Amino acid sequence: LEAHYLAGGNVNTVVDALIAAQRANIELGFERATAIDLAGRNVLEAVQVSVNPKVIETPNVAAVAKDGIEVMAKARVTVRANIERLVGGAGEETIIARVGEGIVTTVGSAETHKAVLENPDGISENVLNKGLDSGTAFEILSIDIADVDVGRNIGATLQTDQAEADKRIAQAKAEERRAMAVAKEQEMKAEVQFQRAKVVEAEAQVPLALADALKSGNMGAMDYYNMKNIMSDTNMRESISNINKENDNNNNSNKRD
Structure with missing residues (x-):
């Protein structure tokens, strides 16, 4: 404890974490606890999250199905701290980014936006099966789609913009021929x-x-x-x-x- 204190560690947090881990029957040695504390992680909070998993809510993720309709989805990710990977493991931001990427990929592979609206649990299954918690300090327990909304018709907008661009090109060529x-x-x-x-x-x-x-x-x-x-x-x-x-x-x- 003296050496940990002299190294700049938080003795009280480490002691509280060791007591909480022992009471919760979580394997946590003194050396690992001090290493986690010196790495900048809150070891007590990590033990508490291991006992009581926390929910991470992602922002609205916009994705486009194959029919060109935009789908807005929001997910709640239930995670538990992984004591073994607290040192060197990625944090919550990585979990949110990976879940967002999985939602975009799943919605983008759907034939129509209606299929996504009818089976939102399919997004959860596909994203959960990707092993998104690899290399992070958390273990993903579940991914639940909290909300799904229909956004803009991106396909129609792109076609309209393309038609307008073609029109302008045709007008420019016609004007060039007239000038000639x-x-x-x-x-x-x-x-x-x-x-x-x-x-x-x-x-x-x-x-x-x-x-x-x-x-x-x-x-x-x-x-x-x-x-x-x-x-x-x-x-x-x-x-x-x-x-x-x-x-x-x-x-x-x-x-x-």
């Missing part, structure tokens, strides 16, 4: 305007070419007047042809009336 079509149209209009400008530029060169031909003697004055007469005659014939076409159209229209 507009750009192509603008490019064609620019090309047409460019060609028209070249024609106008070429037509502007005709008088200069005629003047240069007259000046250099490659073309005489009579040739120029003959060309003008031919152009005038051509314009007159085109005008007469257009008038005849209009008269024919009017006559045909009158005949139909």
Whole structure:
């Protein structure tokens, strides 16, 4: 006791734990009790939990069945302290995490959420058979499902989000095609305007070419007047042809009336 006190241990707790273990017929030696105390565990509480198991309540665990429906489950885990594994064994947080993982796995393997609601004890059996107390300072006596509720329709939500994403992608592609079509149209209009400008530029060169031909003697004055007469005659014939076409159209229209 003196050595344990000098090592920083709690003598009163160790003595009380040894007395309680003896009265409860639990095998607990002095060396093990002091080792548990120096490890930071409450050895008296461990003895009391061995005699009177405690209940650990998990928070709401959300899991999704294969039909996409979310199930919210809460479990109560009855544990008893394992004196042999108090030193180096995991605590309550590990038990809660492992039970939550077991609930998620069991619900996730169910075909529908209705199967989980109809047989909640199936979750307890599957989780209990996994040996979740391995490596912990506790021995799991039972796992009871305290509450099961139906949550959101995760499958429908995911499908809706996917459909919305596909819609946005399709709209973006359509907008890209529209922009390319507009750009192509603008490019064609620019090309047409460019060609028209070249024609106008070429037509502007005709008088200069005629003047240069007259000046250099490659073309005489009579040739120029003959060309003008031919152009005038051509314009007159085109005008007469257009008038005849209009008269024919009017006559045909009158005949139909």
